[in-house]
Amino acid sequence: MAASSLALDQSRPRARRTPLEVALSVVKHAVLLAFGLTFLLPFWWMVATSLKPDQAMFHIPPLLVPWQDPDTWNELVFSNYPRAFTFTRPPFTVFIWNTIVIAALSVGGALFSNPLAAYGLSRVRWPGRGLLFGVTLSTLFLPVFVTLIPLFLIYRRLGWIGTPLPLIVPTYFGNPLFIFLLRQFFMTIPQELSEAARIDGASELRIYWNVILPLAKPALATIALFEFLQAWRDFFGPLLFLIRKETYTISLGLNFYRFEYETAWGLMMAMSVCVTLPIIILFFFVQRTFIQGITLTGIKG
Amino acid sequence: MEWVLAAANLAIPRRRVSPITRRNTLVGLAFCTPWLIGLLAFRAYPILAAFWYSFTDYQGMNEPEFIGPGNYVGLFRDSELAVAAGNTFQYTLMAIPAAIVTALGLALILNSKTKGLPFYRTLFFLPILVPDVALSLVWLQMFNPQFGLVNLLIESIARLFGYSIAGPGWLASTEWSKPTLVLLNVWTVGQAMVIYLAALQDVPQDLLDAAAVDGANWYQKIWHVTVPLVTPVIFYQLVIGLIASLQLFTQPFVISSGIGQPGQSLLFYAMLLYRQAFIYFNMGRASAMAWTLFLVILVLSYVVFRTSGWVHYGGEEKR
Numbered sequence: 001m002a003a004s005s006l007a008l009d010q011s012r013p014r015a016r017r018t019p020l021e022v023a024l025s026v027v028k029h030a031v032l033l034a035f036g037l038t039f040l041l042p043f044w045w046m047v048a049t050s051l052k053p054d055q056a057m058f059h060i061p062p063l064l065v066p067w068q069d070p071d072t073w074n075e076l077v078f079s080n081y082p083r084a085f086t087f088t089r090p091p092f093t094v095f096i097w098n099t100i101v102i103a104a105l106s107v108g109g110a111l112f113s114n115p116l117a118a119y120g121l122s123r124v125r126w127p128g129r130g131l132l133f134g135v136t137l138s139t140l141f142l143p144v145f146v147t148l149i150p151l152f153l154i155y156r157r158l159g160w161i162g163t164p165l166p167l168i169v170p171t172y173f174g175n176p177l178f179i180f181l182l183r184q185f186f187m188t189i190p191q192e193l194s195e196a197a198r199i200d201g202a203s204e205l206r207i208y209w210n211v212i213l214p215l216a217k218p219a220l221a222t223i224a225l226f227e228f229l230q231a232w233r234d235f236f237g238p239l240l241f242l243i244r245k246e247t248y249t250i251s252l253g254l255n256f257y258r259f260e261y262e263t264a265w266g267l268m269m270a271m272s273v274c275v276t277l278p279i280i281i282l283f284f285f286v287q288r289t290f291i292q293g294i295t296l297t298g299i300k301g
Numbered sequence: 302m303e304w305v306l307a308a309a310n311l312a313i314p315r316r317r318v319s320p321i322t323r324r325n326t327l328v329g330l331a332f333c334t335p336w337l338i339g340l341l342a343f344r345a346y347p348i349l350a351a352f353w354y355s356f357t358d359y360q361g362m363n364e365p366e367f368i369g370p371g372n373y374v375g376l377f378r379d380s381e382l383a384v385a386a387g388n389t390f391q392y393t394l395m396a397i398p399a400a401i402v403t404a405l406g407l408a409l410i411l412n413s414k415t416k417g418l419p420f421y422r423t424l425f426f427l428p429i430l431v432p433d434v435a436l437s438l439v440w441l442q443m444f445n446p447q448f449g450l451v452n453l454l455i456e457s458i459a460r461l462f463g464y465s466i467a468g469p470g471w472l473a474s475t476e477w478s479k480p481t482l483v484l485l486n487v488w489t490v491g492q493a494m495v496i497y498l499a500a501l502q503d504v505p506q507d508l509l510d511a512a513a514v515d516g517a518n519w520y521q522k523i524w525h526v527t528v529p530l531v532t533p534v535i536f537y538q539l540v541i542g543l544i545a546s547l548q549l550f551t552q553p554f555v556i557s558s559g560i561g562q563p564g565q566s567l568l569f570y571a572m573l574l575y576r577q578a579f580i581y582f583n584m585g586r587a588s589a590m591a592w593t594l595f596l597v598i599l600v601l602s603y604v605v606f607r608t609s610g611w612v613h614y615g616g617e618e619k620r
Contacts, residue, residue, distance in 0.1 A: 024519070028410055028413065028415065029415075029416075031410060032407075032410060032411075032415070032421055035407065035425070036421060036424050036425070039424055039425060039427070039428065039488065040424070041443070041450065042428070042431075042436075042439050042440070042443060042488065043427070045439060045442065045443050045450045046435075046439050049442060057448070058447075058448050059448070060447065060448070061453050061456075062448050062449060062450060062453045064450075064453070112335070113335040113336060113339065114336075116332045116333070116334075116335060116336070117332065117333045117335065117336035119332050120328075120329045120330070120331070120332030120333040120336075121329075121333065124325050124328050124329040124332065125325055125329075126322070126325040126326040126328070126329035126330070127322065127326060128326070128329070128330075129329060132333060132337075135340065136336070136340075139340065139344055140541075141540060141541075141544060141598070141602060142344060142348075143544055143547070143548055143591075143594060143595055143598055144548060145548055145571060145574055145590075145591045145594055145595075146347070146348055146351055146591045146592065146594065146595040147343065147344060147347035147348060147351065148347075148578070148591065149347075149350075149351055149354065149578055149584055149587055149588050149591060150346065150347035150350035150351050150354070151343065151347050152578070152579075153350075153361070153584070154347075170339070170343050172335060173335050173336065173338050173339030173342065173343055174335055174336035174339040174340075179336060204328045204332075208332070229429065229430065232432060233431075233432040233433050234433075235432070235433050235434050235551045235554075235555070236550055236551055240579060250432060250434075251432050251433065251434040252434075254432070254434045254435060254438065255434070255555075258558075265442060268438060269438075269439070269442070272431070272432075272435035272438065272439065275432060275435065276430060276431045276432070276435060279430040280427060280430055283423070283426070283427075283430055284423070287419070287422075287423060287426075288419075291422070291495070291499075294495065294496065294499040
């Protein structure tokens with residue numbers, strides 16, 4: 001056993017690390033773990049608070065874990081979870097459903113408009129292409145607030161205020177960041193593939209649909225994730241455009257646990273866990289694709 | 302369609318437009334049609350309309366009535382707005398360096414062949430997945446000076462070393478409220494970190510090997526090879542960070558219940574803009590605020606661009 005591992009060591013050129021390298025590696029992991037723990041604190045606090053009964057909320061000193069003080073820990077306080085769903089009027093499931101609908105339709109919009117534009121800006125050679133790409137990049141730096149008021153007035157004229165349409169329709173007309181990310185990805189696909197398909201007589205739309213899009217799945221998944229997160233987390237849009245409680249999204253709904261002089265912390269944190277956990281689970285499944293999907297090759301161009 | 306062809310003709314002077322170019326132009330424009338509509342209807346028109354409204358008295362219901370630069374003059378007399386603008390600048394000056402250093406630092410560490418990279422990458426990305434409102438509420442709870450986790454930790458660590466101190470007032474104190482928001486912003490650097498990581502993985506290994514052959518140590522390799530090659534991304538993050546910070550709305554709005562307390566320390570420019578436009582329906586005044594913000598962002602971006610000598614563009618052929 002020892003001999004074989006020795007032989008293995010000798011067969012590898014850089015088997016031994018210098019003490020400095022070992023020290024650096026230890027420091028590196030110490031820094032990462034320290035940061036990691038700090039990054040986890042808010043999640044832990046969210047879960048811990050969601051499990052505390054009301055009377056434990058303002059314990060001094062604060063309870064690190066809900067069961068620290070046996071006096072206040074007499075019942076199972078998972079009860080915050082079911083109560084959080086029925087506490088609001090309408091029940092919170094309505095807000096979750098509204099958000100899912102808006103997010104799904106927005107993802108559809110993002111997957112429709114952005115790959116089309118990215119294709120036109122990367123896989124077809126035409127004279128205005130550089131100019132349009134320049135304009136596209138410059139709109140990345142456009143502040144939301146400068147377009148907001150006229151858009152609000154247009155939506156009002158169209159009768160869209162109070163409906164989720166202002167949150168959904170714009171996604172069908174492109175987002176410069178997504179166009180940029182997709183274009184960078186499309187550029188990495190060899191032009192020969194398109195040429196071969198053209199020689200075979202495929203139309204441009206067919207090349208787009210049958211050649212490029214299947215190869216760009218990681219990038220498409222990435223922008224779908226970004227758009228979903230944007231819709232899921234958005235507060236400002238719903239605050240502006242939604243009026244009736246029945247149409248509210250989760251970001252607006254979370255405020256129903258707050259009152260003028262007090263806050264139902266346990267319920268609010270229970271619901272925060274409920275709306276965050278599915279996203280974290282989703283992210284674990286898509287994260288490999290997601291990392292492949294970000295290509296910055298040619299960003300310098 | 303005639304004008305499209307005419308435009309195509311104009312774009313390439315002194316050369317006859319070949320049928321292929323003509324066809325490609327049509328195809329290119331066709332693919333970009335949704336985005337072109339988006340550019341015109343959701344960007345170009347609103348910017349111009351906001352500019353016009355900013356010179357009018359417009360309560361949202363009446364016809365806009367031209368009043369000259371009165372709205373802009375009014376902004377300079379608004380003392381509350383001056384406080385909000387000051388707060389916004391202070392926050393921006395703290396938040397941007399903190400975010401860039403944290404995100405790039407973590408990305409550099411993770412890029413150095415770290416065991417458990419996917420684990421750490423996910424860990425640092427997680428906060429992005431929490432809705433902004435939930436994030437702000439957790440912050441409010443954690444940074445409560447009496448009942449919050451943060452002061453409990455600070456005070457118990459201090460006690461370990463024999464000190465008895467009271468932690469800062471955080472979101473309840475006018476001095477600490479903005480730094481607490483900066484911490485909140487640092488907690489959400491995951492997206493920037495992932496983008497830095499992608500850029501770092503594009504740094505050619507042969508350049509690093511060449512530097513090693515020339516006797517560069519790890520520090521010199523990072524500072525003289527790696528970092529210069531990712532300066533375009535740093536630059537992008539800087540400008541994007543500037544725009545996001547100057548428009549910060551949700552976190553201070555939720556934390557201060559919309560009114561900017563404690564004191565006026567969490568009153569941000571975007572909150573007052575929102576109030577003018579959608580509470581008072583003072584669309585003219587609000588448009589003037591929006592355009593002023595736009596101009597400030599343009600000027601600052603211009604300054605950043607002009608001083609961007611540090612941004613290194615690789616010798617790669619332009620695509």
